[in-house]
Amino acid sequence: ANPVKGLRWADACIRSIENRERFNSFAIVGEKSPYRSLRGFERYRLISTITRDAQSLAILEYSAGERLMGRSVKEQVKSGLRLGGGLAVFFLAMAPLVDGLRRVVWAGPPHRLLWAQPIGWVELIVAAALLFYTARIWMKWIAGCVLIGSIKGNVVFIAGAPISRLESAELVIACLATLVPMVAIGVRGPTLLDQVALTFYVFCLAWRADQGLFMPSPSLAIGLAALFVSWGISYWKCLPLAESRARKS
Numbered sequence: 001a002n003p004v005k006g007l008r009w010a011d012a013c014i015r016s017i018e019n020r021e022r023f024n025s026f027a028i029v030g031e032k033s034p035y036r037s038l039r040g041f042e043r044y045r046l047i048s049t050i051t052r053d054a055q056s057l058a059i060l061e062y063s064a065g066e067r068l069m070g071r072s073v074k075e076q077v078k079s080g081l082r083l084g085g086g087l088a089v090f091f092l093a094m095a096p097l098v099d100g101l102r103r104v105v106w107a108g109p110p111h112r113l114l115w116a117q118p119i120g121w122v123e124l125i126v127a128a129a130l131l132f133y134t135a136r137i138w139m140k141w142i143a144g145c146v147l148i149g150s151i152k153g154n155v156v157f158i159a160g161a162p163i164s165r166l167e168s169a170e171l172v173i174a175c176l177a178t179l180v181p182m183v184a185i186g187v188r189g190p191t192l193l194d195q196v197a198l199t200f201y202v203f204c205l206a207w208r209a210d211q212g213l214f215m216p217s218p219s220l221a222i223g224l225a226a227l228f229v230s231w232g233i234s235y236w237k238c239l240p241l242a243e244s245r246a247r248k249s
Helices: 003-029 038-105 118-133 137-157 164-190 190-207 219-246
Strands: none
Touching: 003 190, 038 118, 038 137, 038 190, 118 137, 118 190, 137 164, 137 190, 164 219, 190 219
């Protein structure tokens, strides 16, 4: 015998006996029953039980929804604070980065570094540390800026002003070349190697910032190459795992 069916049958019997006793209590007390028959009373008890259970379920669902909403709000607040703090650190790191490059790179002759500038080197080290530890946060902001820059570059390329189509095409190519590895890294989550590559890319991007950002230069090409190398290494590492999962499925 099925024990579940047995329990249900016992519960139904107990409810039937309770209903009969309560229905007969009207006759014992001497009051007139508002129900015409025992079947009508049992129908009323069944409807009231269903209503009470539905109300209890609604209260439980409302409480669970409130807890889930409260948890999601807390997570959103934490995510917003983390994003704001990461961007604040990124902009804070720009000060030692720019001043360090000014002392070490821009103040010297082309293709030569001024090694006798300890303050500049310390500023570059501090900027590198700040950028490395917050790379997974400011990477999203830079990707958004690069996306907007590529859209504007296309508009300028179509209009042909205020810069030439060749310069706008170079800007669009540089933005897209930056956006592709950044989006790929952001989708799977940056690794330590990715954080190093992203920090190195920012240094390469700012290396000749005194002449303009995203201008064709060897430093920009080296920074883009670092991003693609990091992306490629992570891709080849994850490829055997993806193939094994595909075989199992």
